[in-house]
Amino acid sequence: MTSASNRRYFCPQCGVDALESVDNKLYGCSRCGHTYFHNTAVAVSAVIERAGKIAWITRAREPGAGLLDLPGGFVERDESLEAAVMRETFEETGFKLLAPRYLFSIPNRYVFHGVRYSTVDVFFGCTLADSTEFQPNDEAAALDWLAPAAVDPGRIAFESTRLALAEMLKA
Numbered sequence: 001m002t003s004a005s006n007r008r009y010f011c012p013q014c015g016v017d018a019l020e021s022v023d024n025k026l027y028g029c030s031r032c033g034h035t036y037f038h039n040t041a042v043a044v045s046a047v048i049e050r051a052g053k054i055a056w057i058t059r060a061r062e063p064g065a066g067l068l069d070l071p072g073g074f075v076e077r078d079e080s081l082e083a084a085v086m087r088e089t090f091e092e093t094g095f096k097l098l099a100p101r102y103l104f105s106i107p108n109r110y111v112f113h114g115v116r117y118s119t120v121d122v123f124f125g126c127t128l129a130d131s132t133e134f135q136p137n138d139e140a141a142a143l144d145w146l147a148p149a150a151v152d153p154g155r156i157a158f159e160s161t162r163l164a165l166a167e168m169l170k171a
């Protein structure tokens with residue numbers, strides 16, 4: 001049986017399945033010597049504040065379907081963090097944001113289709129640019145404005161968001 005640690009992958013340089021993990025982010029090809037870095041991905045989350053309350057979505061899909069989350073997602077190529085948080089928030093809620101401001105970041109692990117990715121989640125404080133109404137969609141089933149102290153951590157989908165809630169409660 002082949003364990004995950006000595007599994008071989010196809011090398012992006014020579015195309016042969018000779019790429020093996022050296023450590024948790026570095027892969028080396030035993031055929032051509034190519035080095036591949038499986039770097040940390042960046043995700044962004046919006047902490048949208050209105051009158052002391054934060055906008056929480058109820059996730060419509062797995063992972064964490066039915067649980068609370070902040071609007072957000074992965075940063076695309078050639079995209080700034082600010083543009084990413086504005087784009088993801090608009091896609092998930094229909095909300096347009098004013099210039100987001102950096103709050104804090106938290107390292108995270110994200111499992112997608114059975115593969116575990118190392119990420120860093122970057123949280124931005126945001127305010128709404130307009131009074132657009134939230135429309136339920138295939139990513140966000142509902143949206144609730146909840147003060148940080150009113151949120152049950154057990155209803156939050158991801159550990160990094162629970163840590164973000166703890167940061168909000170310190171503020």
Ligand SMILES: [Zn+2]
Nearest residue numbers: 011014029032
């Ligand atoms: Zn190679």
